[in-house]
Amino acid sequence: MAEPLIIVNLKAYAEGMGEGAGIIAAAAEEIGEESGVAIGVAPAYTDLHPIAMHYAVPVYAQHIDGVAPGAYTGHVTAEQVRAAGAFGTLINHSERRLTLAAIEASCAAARKSDLQTVICTNNAATTAAAAALSPDYVAIEPPELIGSGISVSKADPGIIERSVLAVKNVNPGVRVLTGAGISTGECVRIALELGTDGVLLASGVVKAKDPAAVLRDLVSLI
Amino acid sequence: MAEPLIIVNLKAYAEGMGEGAGIIAAAAEEIGEESGVAIGVAPAYTDLHPIAMHYAVPVYAQHIDGVAPGAYTGHVTAEQVRAAGAFGTLINHSERRLTLAAIEASCAAARKSDLQTVICTNNAATTAAAAALSPDYVAIEPPELIGSGISVSKADPGIIERSVLAVKNVNPGVRVLTGAGISTGECVRIALELGTDGVLLASGVVKAKDPAAVLRDLVSLI
């Protein structure tokens, strides 16, 4: 197994913007150093540059469009987020779905700009499909767990296990993240036991009064 | 190899609507019987029922939405096209791209309604991804060949070969169609030689003065 990875998705939350993004990135840096666990953050596009410049954490874009530089008003290119200091990018998050052709184009564009790729998926079948595109990670977000507050440990863990197995069959070099149902260190422990290489989470950290405390709990049983 | 399959996509062509759809379906029936090659047609939704009722050919929808019956105004469900007499459906055609999650949902919905599934893709990587979803067929439409009039035999055949190989690696039970660059029997012969199980084509038949003559040529070297 690879070293565990935690990615905190700041979404478009008010609490994760501007100064708030800085507080969370500082917490990620602190707990990352304390624990030795890689903790990345995915801020708004407009916060990519300040966060990447000021904090020693891997910074992810929340989305990129798989287009080359050119006449694409309002699009986000791999070159833009790379120039802003991004280390990687989410692709096809459940709140920003893409066509299959666009997912593949985004992966290819990210690779060309040396961005780590994390494709989000919703079940074992789409996880297998995403793995066939050879991203660095696939993050499974079971729809019934997204933003539900239900722990992946309480829900049917089968979807995670089947997804891990599907990736092994299709493209064993691809790593897997548990992308929903994570709020405590116990959830992270279970996510790793189910065979995934880390977690992608959002509100549990972003909306916390003390993000550092939540992150410290998240890494506590790794 | 499976028996070769030819699917004629009538798109929204004026020549392939209403009476025109009937002429093409009649030609498909005639040449199919003559040659023993399965020749299907994919008409407009509004023509599905009359074509399925009057002609002994496999009829395909051009698209379905992967939703269950319900509050989906303007959507096309597997149940609707099945009830209209469809035998199968195209999914994710280059002119009707879907998100990865929607492709998977459409496949699942089609399967539940006993519809054959043909997922369209644009390169070897997306073909591999589509194969992971276990459709009956993947149809590769290299973008540079779509509607170009360039024969697949004149173009770089590598994309077809790599796609066939990718499917074999990911899910060998899935069959493959060459989805662009087909206008003559020679193109069909090459498509089969490259390891695909048939072809998906459109304007070459739909806009022909004599669709039966074109279809007779298409099957002539099988």
Next chain:
Amino acid sequence: MAEPLIIVNLKAYAEGMGEGAGIIAAAAEEIGEESGVAIGVAPAYTDLHPIAMHYAVPVYAQHIDGVAPGAYTGHVTAEQVRAAGAFGTLINHSERRLTLAAIEASCAAARKSDLQTVICTNNAATTAAAAALSPDYVAIEPPELIGSGISVSKADPGIIERSVLAVKNVNPGVRVLTGAGISTGECVRIALELGTDGVLLASGVVKAKDPAAVLRDLVSLI
């Protein structure tokens, strides 16, 4: 005021498909003749032709794409639905939203095929914008009422009144439908009192055990 119009949207409901569509269309025909009120139905694309052929009711498509006949796989053209017998079409229903450019193109295409146009909108501002496109009708669907079971009479009627006023200011020839919150004759009476020219409704009729009884109630206070 124009003669009141009632449009029953069958959506993709299982109860409104095939035989079910016929039962509802028969009820619309019966109650329409009884009452003198125009009652239209908007079935699935695949049911447009049989419904238009067998029942003396105005038949509407649930959506059209504003494209000319051509290479538009999986699209629905004005020509197709017109050839199938449609009298008009919904455009931009809340479950099938379109870009502004596509709404305009759909209106233009519908007009060219002599289809009555009903653009759906979500508030007074978008109603004003839709009216500027000169459709026959705009149908306001306040999001808080859609499928809620809440009667337009119980909800804030201001959104309907402001929409009617906005249409009068921008393009007074455009008629207005109340597009949500309708389940009884009392709702219809209020919709007309608020200045709209009729109603667009769905589940209240489609999912009824006795659609004719519901329709008879709907027209009872006109």
Next chain:
Amino acid sequence: MAEPLIIVNLKAYAEGMGEGAGIIAAAAEEIGEESGVAIGVAPAYTDLHPIAMHYAVPVYAQHIDGVAPGAYTGHVTAEQVRAAGAFGTLINHSERRLTLAAIEASCAAARKSDLQTVICTNNAATTAAAAALSPDYVAIEPPELIGSGISVSKADPGIIERSVLAVKNVNPGVRVLTGAGISTGECVRIALELGTDGVLLASGVVKAKDPAAVLRDLVSLI
């Protein structure tokens, strides 16, 4: 007439990113001061903050999503671009089309964050519709002129005149920009003579060897 406005859309051009964005913004600042004409720039999201901080020019986002802060991964909110220093935003550019409901929501969100709004449209009818939403500006981009190199002066000027007239009829307080076909001072002069209040352009400035020289020419006949 309002003071003329020139907006330079940097799109996702390689030449308009990072350092390139700075060169163009510096030129806009210089020529704006020289001429007294307001010259704004619309850079990539990732460049909004540095450009707004370092140059005394009105900075526009190329697009915003009309959503409130929240769980909207990969979206761009009015709050984000305002916090980054934006003065306004393009909405519904031809390369980033939105549904009518989303255009209205984006306008409302922009207004709430005190952002100037520029809705892009493609013909007189959609311009009238956009004007009904009460943005600050509508920018008409006739599709046949976009990126064509054809001057608005050589093309049929009727579309611009009909658009200006449509806005006057629907909502006379809304100002209008000519959004395509602009490359020289002569084009700008004609755009103003046709009754518009300025221009929106892109490649003519962004891809120029000497953006300041092009801008100086653009304002020369105002």
